[in-house]
Amino acid sequence: MAAKPKHKSIHEKLTEISNNLWWCWQPDVAALFREIDPVLWTDVCHNPILLLRSYDADKLEQRARELVLHSRINAAYRRWQEYMHSTSTWGDANAGVLGHRPVAYFSAEFGMHESLRIYSGGLGILSGDHLKSASDLDVPLVGIGLFYRKGYFTQLVDADGWQQEEYSLANPDDLPMCEVQGADGNPLKVAVDTRHGKIHAKVWKVAVGRISLYLLDTNVEENSDEDRELTAQLYGGNQRTRIRQELMLGVGGVRALTALGIYPRVIHMNEGHSAFASLEIIRMRQHDDGMSFYDALRETAAMGTFTTHTPVPAGHDRFDGGLMEEHLGPLRDALGLDYEEFLGLGRVDPHNHGESFCMTVLAFKTTRRSNAVSNLHGVVSRRMWRNLWPYRSEEETPIGHITNGVHVNTWLAQQMRQIYDRVLPPNWFLKCGQKDVWKGFEDVTSSELWETHQSLKNRLIAFARYRLTKQAQRNKASDAEIERLQNVLNPEHLLIGFARRFAPYKRADLVMQDFDRIKAIINNSDRPVQFIFSGKSHPADDYGKKIMQRIVQLSRDPELQGRVAFLEDYDINVGRHLVQGVDVWLNNPRRPLEASGTSGQKVVLNGGLNLSILDGWWAEGFDGKNGFAIGNGLIHANQEIQDQRDAEALMHVLENEVIPLYYTRDVDDVPLEWTKRMKRAVRTLGWLFSADRMVMDYVTNSYIPAAGSVTSEMRLMP
Numbered sequence: 001m002a003a004k005p006k007h008k009s010i011h012e013k014l015t016e017i018s019n020n021l022w023w024c025w026q027p028d029v030a031a032l033f034r035e036i037d038p039v040l041w042t043d044v045c046h047n048p049i050l051l052l053r054s055y056d057a058d059k060l061e062q063r064a065r066e067l068v069l070h071s072r073i074n075a076a077y078r079r080w081q082e083y084m085h086s087t088s089t090w091g092d093a094n095a096g097v098l099g100h101r102p103v104a105y106f107s108a109e110f111g112m113h114e115s116l117r118i119y120s121g122g123l124g125i126l127s128g129d130h131l132k133s134a135s136d137l138d139v140p141l142v143g144i145g146l147f148y149r150k151g152y153f154t155q156l157v158d159a160d161g162w163q164q165e166e167y168s169l170a171n172p173d174d175l176p177m178c179e180v181q182g183a184d185g186n187p188l189k190v191a192v193d194t195r196h197g198k199i200h201a202k203v204w205k206v207a208v209g210r211i212s213l214y215l216l217d218t219n220v221e222e223n224s225d226e227d228r229e230l231t232a233q234l235y236g237g238n239q240r241t242r243i244r245q246e247l248m249l250g251v252g253g254v255r256a257l258t259a260l261g262i263y264p265r266v267i268h269m270n271e272g273h274s275a276f277a278s279l280e281i282i283r284m285r286q287h288d289d290g291m292s293f294y295d296a297l298r299e300t301a302a303m304g305t306f307t308t309h310t311p312v313p314a315g316h317d318r319f320d321g322g323l324m325e326e327h328l329g330p331l332r333d334a335l336g337l338d339y340e341e342f343l344g345l346g347r348v349d350p351h352n353h354g355e356s357f358c359m360t361v362l363a364f365k366t367t368r369r370s371n372a373v374s375n376l377h378g379v380v381s382r383r384m385w386r387n388l389w390p391y392r393s394e395e396e397t398p399i400g401h402i403t404n405g406v407h408v409n410t411w412l413a414q415q416m417r418q419i420y421d422r423v424l425p426p427n428w429f430l431k432c433g434q435k436d437v438w439k440g441f442e443d444v445t446s447s448e449l450w451e452t453h454q455s456l457k458n459r460l461i462a463f464a465r466y467r468l469t470k471q472a473q474r475n476k477a478s479d480a481e482i483e484r485l486q487n488v489l490n491p492e493h494l495l496i497g498f499a500r501r502f503a504p505y506k507r508a509d510l511v512m513q514d515f516d517r518i519k520a521i522i523n524n525s526d527r528p529v530q531f532i533f534s535g536k537s538h539p540a541d542d543y544g545k546k547i548m549q550r551i552v553q554l555s556r557d558p559e560l561q562g563r564v565a566f567l568e569d570y571d572i573n574v575g576r577h578l579v580q581g582v583d584v585w586l587n588n589p590r591r592p593l594e595a596s597g598t599s600g601q602k603v604v605l606n607g608g609l610n611l612s613i614l615d616g617w618w619a620e621g622f623d624g625k626n627g628f629a630i631g632n633g634l635i636h637a638n639q640e641i642q643d644q645r646d647a648e649a650l651m652h653v654l655e656n657e658v659i660p661l662y663y664t665r666d667v668d669d670v671p672l673e674w675t676k677r678m679k680r681a682v683r684t685l686g687w688l689f690s691a692d693r694m695v696m697d698y699v700t701n702s703y704i705p706a707a708g709s710v711t712s713e714m715r716l717m718p
Contacts, residue, residue, distance in 0.1 A: 008077075009057050009060075009061070010060060010061065010064055010069075010070060010073045010074075011052065011055070011056070011057040011060045011061070012057075013073060013074070013076075013077040014032075014033075014048070014052060014060070014073060014077075015052055016077070016080075017029065017048075017076065017077065017080055018033075018048035018049050018051075018052060018176065019049070019176045019178075019207065020080070020084075020176065020207040020208075020209065021112050021113060021116075021176055021206065021207065021208045021209065022080060022083065022084075022135070022207075022208070022209040023048065023080075024112060024113040024410070025132055025407060025409040025410040026076070026079075026409070027409075027412075027413075027414035027417060028072075028076070028414065029076045029080075030046070031414065032069060032072055032073060032076060033046075033048045033051055034046075035067055035069065036051065036055070036060070036063055036064075036067070036069070037051060037054070037055075037063075040054060044115075045114060045115050045573075046113070046114060046115055046573065047115040047174065047175075049174055049175065049176060050174055083209070083210075084209075084210060086138070089137065089138035090137045090138065090139075090430075090696070091134075091137045091138030091139040091140065091699075092138055094696075094699060094700070095137075095138075095139050095140060095699050095703070095704070097265075097704060097707050098139070098140040098141075098265055098266065098699075098703060098704075098707055099140050101140075101263055101264055101265035101707075102140035102141050102142050102262070102264055102265070102266075103134075103139070103140065103141040103142070103264060103265070103266040103267075103268055103703050104141075104142055104144060104253075104254075104257060104262070104264035104266070104267050104268065104277075105127075105130065105131070105134075105141055105142065105143045105144065105268045105270065106143075106144045106145070106249065106250065106253055106267070106268065106269050106270060106273075106274035106277055107123070107124070107127040107143070107144075107145055107270040107271065107273075107274070108123070108145065108146065108234075108245075108246075108249060108271065108273035108274065109123055109124030109127060109145065109234060110124055110127045110128050110131065110143060110145050110213060111124035111125040111126075111127065111128040111572060112128040112131070112132070112206075112208060113128075113572060114571045114572040114573040115175070116175055116176070116177075116206070117148070117151030117152060117170065117571075118145065118146070118147065118148050118151060118215070118234065119151075119152065119234070119572075120152040120234055120235060120536075121500070121501050121536075122309075122500070122501075122597070122598060122599075123270070123271060123309060125572070125575075125598065126270075126309075126373075126404055126598060127143070127145075127270055128208075128407075128410075129405070129406055129407035129410065129598075129691040130270070130691060130694070130695060131143050131208045131209075131211045131213060132208065132209065132211075132407040132409075132410060132691065133405075133407050133690075133691035133692045133694070133695040134211055134695050135208055135209030135210040135211045136209065136407075136409070136429075136430070136692065137692060137695055137696065137699075138210055139695060139699055139703075141211055142211065142212050142213070142214065142257070142262060142264070143208070143211060143212070143213035143214065144213075144214050144215075144216075144249070144253040144256065144257065144274070145213065145214075145215050145216075145249070145253075146215060146216050146217070146231045146234075146245060146248065146249055147172075147177075147204050147215035147216065147217040147231060148231060148232060148233055148234040149169050149170050149172075149217070149219060149231070149232050150167040150168065150169055150170070150232045150233045150234075150236075151167070151168075151170060151233075151234060152233075152234045152235065152536075153165035153166060153167055153536075153539060154166045154167070154168065154569055155536050155568050155569040155570065156474075156568060156569070157471065157475075157552055157566070157568040158475060159475045159476075159477075160549070161548075161549040161550075161552030161553045161556070162545065162549055163536070163537055163545050163548060163549075165539050167233065172204065175206075176206060176207065177204045177205060177206045177215070178204065178205055179202065179203075179204060179205075180202075180203040180204065180205050180214070180260065182259070187202045187203075188202065188203045188256070188259055188260070189201065189202045189203070189220060189222070190203065190216070190252050190255040190256050190259055191222075191252075191255075192247055192248060192251045192252050192255070193330035193331070194244075194247070194326060194327045194329070194330065195325065195326050195327070195329045195330065196326065198222075199218060199223060199227050199230065199244065199247070199248060199252075200218065200220050200222040200223050200227075201216040201217055201218045201220065201231070201248055201252050201256075202216075202217050202220050203215070203216060203217075203256050203259075203260075204216075204217060214253075214256055214257070214260070216231065216248055216249070216252050216253065216256060217231055218230040218231045218248065219231070219232070227244075230244050230245060230248065231245060231248065235538070236539075239319060239320075239323060240323060242317060242319075243319050243323050243324075243327050244327060245273075246273050246274065246275075246276060246317065246359065247276055247327050247328070249273060249274045249276075249277075250273075250274045250275060250276030250277035250278075250279070250280065251276050251277065251279070251280040251331065253274065253277055254277050254280040254281055254284075255280065258284070264303075265303060265706075265707045265708075266303055266304075266305065266702075266703050266706045266707055267281065267300075267303055267304045267305070267367075268304075268305045268306075268307070268698070268702075268703070269304070269305070269306045269307070269363050269367065270307050270309075271307065271308065271309050271310070272306075272308070272316060272317060272358075272359035272360040272362070272363045273317065273359065275306075275359045275360070275362040275363040275366065276328070276331075276359075276362075278300055278301075278304060278362070278363070278366035278367065279328075279331055279335065279345075279362075279366070280331070281296075281300045281303075282296040282297055282300050282335060282366075283296075283331060283334050283335055285299060285300065286334075286335065286336070287334070293335055293336055293337065297366065300366060301365075301366055301367055301368045302368050302706065302708070303368075303706050303707070303708075304366060304367030304368060304369070304706065305367055305368075305369045305370070305371070305698075305702045305703070305706055306363040306364065306367040306369070306370040306371075307370070307371055307372075307373065307402075308360060308363070308364075308370065308371070308372055308373075308381055308399070309373055309595050309596075310360075310595065311377055311380045311381065311384070311592060311593055311594075311595050312505070312593060313384065316358055316359065316360040317358070317359040317360070318356040318357060318358050318359070319346075319356060319357045319359075320356050320357070321339070321343055321356075321357070324342075324343060324346075324357050325339065328342070340353065343357050345357075345361075345362050345365055345366070346358050346359065346361050346362045346365075347361060348361055348385075348387050348388055349387070360385075361385075361388065364385060364388055364399075365388070368706065369400070369702050369705065369706060370398065370399050370400070371399065371400045371401050371402045371702070372399060372400070372401040372595065373401065373402065373403060373404045373595050373596040373616075374401060374403045374404065374595060374596040374616045374617050374619070374620060375401050375403065375619065375620050376592050376615065376616065376619045376620075377401060377592070377595040377596060377616065378399060378400060378401030379592075380592050380595075381399045382394055382395070382397035382399050385397065385399065400701075402694060402697045402698060402701065402702070403596060403617055403620060403689070403694070404596040404597075404598050404601075404617065404689070404694060405433075405598070405601065405688075405689045405690045405691040405692070405693050405694035406598050406601045406602050406605070406689065406690065406691055407690075407691040407692075408429065408432045408605060408686070408690050408691070408692070409429055411576065411579060411580075411602040411605055411606070412605045412606065413456050413580040413606050415452050415455055415456060416452060416456070416580075416605070416606050416607065418452075419444055419448065419449065419452060420441075423440045423441055423443050423444055424437060424438065424440050424441065425437055425440070431692075432686070432687060432690050432692050433687060433690050433692030433693035433694075433695075433696050434687060435687050435688070437687065438682065438683050438686050438687045439683060441679055441682045441683045441686070442679050442680075442683055444679060446670050446672055446675040446676070446679075447668060447670050449607060449675050449678060449679065450670050450671070450675050452607070453583075453606070453607045453608075453678070454491065456580045456581045456606060456607075457491050457495060457581045457582070457583070458491045458581075459577070459580075459581060460495075460532075460577050460578065460580065460581025460582065461489045461490075461491055461495075461581070463577045463581075464488065464489060464532060464565050464567055464577075465485060465486050465487070465488060465489070467567050467568070467574075468485040468488060468565060468567070469482055469485050469486055471568055472485050484562060485562075487562060488562035488563075488565050489530050489532065489562065489563070489565060490528070490530065490563075493528045493529065493530050493563070494527070494528070494529045494530065494583055494584070494658070494659060494662045494663070495530045495531075495532060495581075495582050495583045495584070496529065496530065496531050496532070496582065496583065496584045496585075496586050496611070497531075497532050497533075497578050497579075497581075497582035497584070497585050497586065497603075497608075498511075498531065498532075498533050498534075498535075498585075498586045498587075499532075499533065499534040499535050499567075499570055499574070499575060499578050499599065500535050500587075500597075500599060501535055501536060501537070501538070501544075502535050502536065502537040502541075502544040502545070502547050502548045503537075503538075503541070503544055504543055504544060504547065505589055505590045505593045506588075506589050506594075507588050507589060507590065507643070507646075508533065508535065508547050508548070508551060509547050509550055509551060510588045510643070510646060510647050510650060511531070511586065511588070511647075511650060512550070512551075512554060513643070513644075513647040514647065514651065517651055518651070519559065519560065521651075521654060521655065521659070522560055522561075522563050522564070523559070523560070523561060523563070526663075527659050527660075527662075527663045528563060529563070529654070529659060530563040530564070530565075531563070531564045531565070531586075532564075532565045532566075532567065532578065532582065533551050533555070533564070533565070533566045533567070534566065534567040534568075534570040534574050534575075534578060535548065535570050536569075536570050548566075551564075551566055552566045575599065575602075579599060579602035579603045579605075579606060579608065580606045581606075582603065582608050583608060583609065583662065584608065584609050584610070584611050584628075584658060585599065585600045585603040585608050585609070585610050585611065585612070586611050586612070587599070587600055587610065587611070587612035587613060587615075587618065588612070588613050588630055588646060588650060589613055589615055589616075590613075590639070590642065590643070590646075591613050591614065591615040591631075591633065591635055592615055592616075592635070593615070594613070594615040594616040595616060596616045596617050597612075597615070597616040597617055597618070598617070598689075600612060600617070600618065601617060601685070601689040604681050604682060604685045604686060604689070605682065605686055607678045607681075607682065608678075609626075609627045609628065609674075609677055609678065609681060610622075610627040610628065610681070611627065611628040611629075611630065611650075611653065611654075611658060612627070612628075612629065612630060613629075613630045613631060613646065614629050614630075614631065614632070614633035617689055619633065620688075621684075621685050621688065621689060623680075623684060625677060625680050626677060626680045626681040626684050626685060627677065627681055628653050628657055628658055629653070630646060630649050630650050630653055631645065631646055631649040661673055661674050661677075662674055
């Protein structure tokens, strides 16, 4: 007779759940952790592992009895078990060909949750959402990245409004990750060769639902002090640091998969940082299968897919020949290529010896399928890289597009989720990439939608006041200033949010170009407008820091009556509050420099409306009735004139469309035409810009063709 399964305590059940990031996109499960100890939950940065460390089994049992949590904890545990063991999934039906040899998804950063700080911004959040949707859909996929113990920097804004950066070490014992063990029972390690010796790394595993994410960490005793710090910091150091990180990500990542016994059928390189992976696979085919370099290149390219995110030439990593030879020389020897032939793999013109080695060029040359991240970005990318295919017209350049999307369950507020659960079909969240699933959202009553949104807006304002007060106390502000901050922003007034990297092309201060005009809009006694900003500037970007400083100083201007706020240290937690609580999301980059953008897609899910330049995803999503557009999508040849034109268009749409629509109310103080747009935005955009739809597109149009099961070209190729 089989032994009866051992009864597990609620502490054991919650510990199991806490070690898989599945919990972080289940708002009711996250709420359980928060309810156990709300103060501690905030203090430990929403980290359930640290929370449970303060509660032994008996103490947790007592606390659960006090709060009557047993049934909810047991239900959460059962749901997690069912999720992990379900076989009736989209992936089982549509991606079975990948089952025994999965997709290997390489990215320099992954943003899954604020407690695991191995991300900086949009690229990382996109990667994290990709893994989550691959898990929900049950697509056979593994992730490969680097473990940054110091992560990206913590942003502090000083009394002058200037950004200061701080770094802190993360303890792996405090995170949902474990060391991977080799066959000998010791930590699994890999090494990559350079002209000056080997760089070693051990491998960590992070469970992201059904997906395994493997992170390489060079902080091992075999390395020099310099190399132990190699993976400590995201996007830190100089070009030498960058090439060594990318060598470890690409070559080390492939070697880690081999050591794990994982032989992927598809390689997906998310941006060019991991492009050295293709070279390592080519080397393996030469060594293991006796192929020539060019035969191995052809075979490797057939299994490769590459996503480019950067429409700005300066945003693509380039290395000089000296750095390449120092770090890739041993690999070049193994490939059997001479110096110039090897460097030619990363040059648009292989014979131009003055051209540096570009990782994006290498990625294009070593993959058969490549895509941009929006329709317009595809146009820009084909124009930018057309010289790689000199015998084709620009329109025939083989770069397609798969528009980015966001993971619905991660970014949807729990209050809004309750509406979705009632008006959408049962288990809608398992089919959120399908258009018909969303049509029922039109049945939501305007009053219910508005009241739910207002509750989220109130939560955002309370969060903002708390953060602003803590920031002022740290900067030793006066009692009067602290008291003022405890009353900034009014839930009855129109609230516009802007949060993203403070890069100059994103034009965070465009709305402030005509200060007298915007001040009059903000201070209008009948129809006041408020702004809430957040975002980081790269530590080396002083121009971006000056833009940010101007915004911070404006937020402290007494003439603006507490109607402008800046929240420091933008991260997933701050972003979550913002996208769930603002009325309007402002996005005004210089077209066409926003490759896709995803923050506005998160706002849509929660009933916010977008006010955006017709760039990136908004150029595909805006239909005239589901948000607001700035300008007409045309671009002036003179950048200064374009900035002036866009600033005027922004003021015009604010004064003549956004503000009047928001403040036109019925007898119950509900803005009926506004809520009509809210409902249309959710219905028309929610499915289309979901990460489920995005991952399904990758599976259908990229992964399965790359796996060799079909021979048709990508549907989205030009």
